[in-house]
Amino acid sequence: MPGHGAAQTPVWLSDAANRTGDTAADKYTQTTYTGLPYLAGIDVTTPVSAPTGSLVLYGDQSVNADTGSGDGRHHLSDAITDALATDSNGDGNVDYGVLNAGTSSASLSDNLLPQDTNSDTPTNALNPLDRNVLAQGNVRTVLVSNGATDLLACTGDANTCAKNVENGLTALNSELSSYYTDDGQTYVNGQPVTQNANITVYLTTIPPFTAVHPGTATQESARELVNSYLSSTFPSQVIDFAAAVSTDGTATSSTVKAADLSGGNPSDAYYTDLANRYLHDTNTQAVSIAPNLIVPLATGSDTPDNEWELAADGTDQRGDNPVTAIGGATFNATGPDAVNAPAGATKFDGTTGFLESDHTAVNTLADYTVSAWVKLDSATGPATAICEGTSQHQAFYLGYDRGNQGWMFQTTTTNDASSDFPTAEGDANTAALGTWTHLLVTYSAPVDGDSSTGVMSLYQNGTLMGTATNLTPQYDSSMPLTIGGCVNSPDATTPYNAFPGSVSDIRVYPYAMTASQAGANSVIVPAGWDKGMPEDEWKLATDGTDTAALNPLTASGSATFGTDAPSGLTGSIAFDGSTGFLKSKQSAVNTLGDYTVSAWVKINQALGTTALCQGTTQHQAFYLSYDKPSSAWMFQTTTTNDPNSAFPTAEGDPGSGPVGTWTHLVAAYRAPVAGNSSTGSMALYQNGTLMGTATNLSPQYDSSMPLTIGGCVNSASATTPYLAFPGSVADVHVYPRTLSATEVSALR
Template sequence: MTLLQASTLVVGSPPAAADQPTLRQLAQARGIAFGSAVSQQQLAADTGYRDWAGAQLGLLVPETEFIWGHLQPSQLQGPNFDDTDQLVAFAESHGQQVRGHTLTWHTDLPSWLTRDVAAGVIGPEALKDLHRRHIESVVGRYRNRVSMWNVVNEPLAENGSLRTDAKTGFWALNASAPGDPQEYIRNAFHWAREADPDAKLYLNEYGAEWGSAKARGLYNLVKDLIAAGVPIDGIGFQTHAPVSSRLSGLEDTMRRFAALGLEVAITELDVRVPMLADSDELAQQAEVYGQAAKTCLSLAPACTSVTTWGFTDAHSWYPSSEFPSWGAATLLDASMNPKPAYHALSAVLSSWSRPTTSPVGWWRLDDWWNAGTAGGVATDASGRGQHATVTGPALGAPGRTPAASAFLGDGGSTQAKTTAAVLNTANSFTVSAWVSMSTRGQDKVVVSQDGATLSTVRLGYDAATDRWIFTVRDTNGTPVSVVSSAAPTLGTWTHLTGVWNKGWGRLLLYVDGKWQLQQATEIGALAAAGPAPDALRIGRSQTGDAWSGAITDVRAYDRAVPDAEVAQLADPVVGRWTFSGDPGDESWFMRDAWPREIDGCKQDPKVCNDNSVLHLTADRHGAGYSALALTGNHILDVRPTGLFADRSYTVSAWVKLGSKAADGVLMSQPLGDFNAFALKYQKSNDSWVFKGSSTSIGSPSAPIGQWTHLAAVWNAGWGRMQLYVNGVLTAQSGATTNVASTPGMTIGVSAEGGRLVGALDDLALYQRVLTPAEITALAQP
């Protein structure tokens, strides 16, 4: 977080809207709080600012007033609480909560403190004592008045480790024992709890809003703190977002921390847009604000609040030295008029509800757990709170992509078990999962739900028939089953779905989205399912039959999922970017992609980390802002990696070439300074090229100015590369091997250069060989 710019600009009051509920009222009605960072200076000087804050906010966060450098700039004088006293009094007079920000931060420390520590005048023990007294003084003064504190702010580096460098590692280097950089964090939370036993204590961080290295580092840190008995109550996700963000992984990431028993909150939300943003960019900004609110509502009551970092563009930290060409990041313009973002937030708080078609249990099983380590929690992503306790070293195993782990059953002790029933077997229900079986030889259960003594519901493998099987016991306890038409293929990811349709009185089994059709006179007829009042299990049944192999994406529904929806669940895509207003991955894996500007970047020009505007254009159907426009100076950086490049895969994309002046890459995965693979236009022979780590194949001449579909296939089993253009196989070649890539995927350039000029749409990744028929279907205009 960068501090808000100080300003004495006085703005007008917002238009009267007495007949409309406030954001505060709307949020409270949904069981969460809505708040904002505020400035005591502006509350005192600006009537419009003060009135809006008093009416619209249920939670106030002092911007700088509680920061140590603001409270005690002089060592010779004690803390000056004038501003904090006035701000807390304002909140109390308006019935508002206060989140204290922040007790421990490496930035904006008193200059006397950093000077004397650097000079050795203040040693480690003296610094710890000053830190303790600071926390006791501040928290103790506002005991029972400030209801929550950001006890520690931004302790992590971008790679997920604790800050220990000379520039930002002040606390770990000077107030922690050697080899124990977490000590200052533990101390801060314990001291805060002693000063106010009833306040909620948070750790606040930025850059953890998706499955980043920092998010995973934060997760590991929090697990350590909980294991050490540290009184931490919640995690704040700052969520400073660019307008191009989709917040793709925010809900999933926050849910992981909620599954640890913590509160979560969005604490510093703003959505920056380019200076002089147009109406389309403000509309995109509104969508991001709305998505943030939906995320919190979907997680409530674990998610307690949405707090913006400022509410008017008249008093915002944008533009800043970090983001000099960005601004207009808040809900109101500089004249206090509501922007589309305000209306979007209001609409979501007014009307959002959980879709009735959503699962009643959803275990992704990609939980952040060290492979080979026993225990853990399988997070329920449905929002119903049915988290499953894991037995044995099951979590953290390789999943369907390098970016996602899976549950690995050992055929013996491993399982994940909920504390209560998930399926109501008195009505129609569905269970589904992606599985990869490693051995035959005995019955194996993917998912089950307990009855009185035996599992009433079982989806898995039947050794006697060597088939996938779905079994439900009737009201007499008699098992009724349906089996697949073909035997499983070991070591291959397969999607299974079992449906009991009460209206039909039938069991249905689907394999890879295809109904395993049975004759009406055969097994499968079931008048009524027996009771299953106890836990749902993943990886075994009530009496055994432990799974051998990997499991991921287990879902349970309280309805009979129809054929078309089953096919969607079984979609083999592992990455999809349609660019319909944002660069988010629309597949199950939910990667965000970041626009980058290459020229003028201070960092590596191949994959630059400067922020940039997302450029969109019309797609092949003529729909505006539905395809990615690339100028040769802009790329998209995708984290984490898309594919196992050393295993079979298919990549697919629509491209409209805008220039043949140089090579142009559609997508690539890096391998150091080279590529594990790249799909591109090659100027030297005017052709489309699929380049692996050791072999390249090319097509005939590439057209310019027209939409073309490309699909590149690597068949690891056959050692063969293939390139399809508009659904037609145009080139193929043998290749002995392709090698794995380093983390990341890039759209619009490769590690070897080649900036594409033109447009891209409907990029898709598959971790398997698509059939010619499937590729032909993708190539339909």
């Protein structure tokens, strides 16, 4: 049989099964082959549920390792495989293929970069190099370590030599990045769906020249220029091979450290150091996308780089960056109990408790997205749910602003006392205590000449709450992500800005989600709110939009949106007290269950009228009204849907409802539970103060009836209200649970 003539004999052949993991030789048979059979091709297969494919290494001597030991174990591909298998953050397995497509360094003419003349950033793959790389089995990620040969062959000045290499690497990066695989796998309803996905490309800095190919002073200057260009132009793609093997550990050192050389050539230790640098930079997000990460285009690139559910423990669902509990941090706490959210969470004592990741989780110099469910129990001090530190501040904070009583996303501009703190913040009074809230923040790294970059965005329950700009973000790759408080040293044992509350389901993405991905239709944020957050919210500043995107309001009659509003709000809707009202698309409150309704109201005439209600065919399931005889606000319900109904009423003190004054009302109801005398309770709060209570053990509900504002109706098709309200209403919230007195006080 034809084959490699210099092969050892005899040749042993296994049966047709996969024997790569066998430790015994009993499935092999000795053959009479006189040469080792040619290898016709390689295919890399990985589980269909996570087809991670292969990493392809392309380059010159830094990849091919033809001066390493001739034992088949010291090419860079071998060294990376060993590093992955022994990684303390891993599970002992190599989760993706590592293929060597390096070229021989015996001749400098073997390793030149392709020359592109049609475009600086071509999208086609026409060069032999491209075809060589893309022909590899199931390629998902490409590492390019090349350019040294081009520099050594260049006889021009340093700038010219550097520019040629920079152009070649840029073009190659563009070509490879423009290629799409066809086996990115995701699952929908338990069924596999094939996606297209980009190839991830890493570029390495060029290591110092060696004694065998020493280079001139001009060529060395050009090498340093190329490395500077790569680091500044592709900061989220560069792996610093030069620093890994240089004498002083930097990309600009002109010599390779002695321990990495043998006879003037790279030794086994050289390739081990390169492999360790690869592992370090991909583990700590010195590069923004992990190797062989599936990022399906069709699902909006929604594969997280790290995910911690924080229910039973600190496991990273992606496997490489677990969090450790320190101090008063307790797993197995009650979670959000909302659509798409875990049932569990981690609860923090607000003093000593926090979680710390094994290593940094977010490269804050690049694009990123962080999302989480949070619940704050106390607002007595600064409280940060998630942060990632620098030695003086934090690269980012996601927490509570006590002054604004809203959630905020904050970053820093320097790592010293003169830092500014750009802040994307929610509206005032939007961080209700004891309420689970979904927060998602995005950052797009600054790009020179592009004013749309450097932007920070904060989304709360799928709604964009605020933006800010930071053109000088900070980053410290030695600092962990912390949850429940912040630290300025990986060795810290007590956090500051400690978070008194619970956190669940944190996700980190190495890109900035678009508004459509981050909003209410995202796979991250529930498409329909369940417990623990507003079921519906209508600002009523300019229209009847429901910020939860579920249940818009339609205006009828004389109902006018305007700028008159309580402090901190931007508008309201005014009713004429005769024909004007708003009607929701569908029922907004299941009045047989627990619920809370809040609103800002202002009445212009002391009449017996209703600001908010939700009907039955005979009465209303609830009324939030003005009682003319007592000049007070009241929360009223009904006990039957007939003329015999009683009208349980929780009411304020006589004279407590001034005319022409904005007043914040909250009506809370707890559904009756057999044997529990504290249920079936109604409570009315006015400007945060409990004004009155009542009991209704037989509440009414008609699922066909809408919520109405500005008056009441007994038919979904009605066009004129009764108990029409002569005044204005702003910022109506509906919650599918009974808010506590503490939560109510935080709503204003």
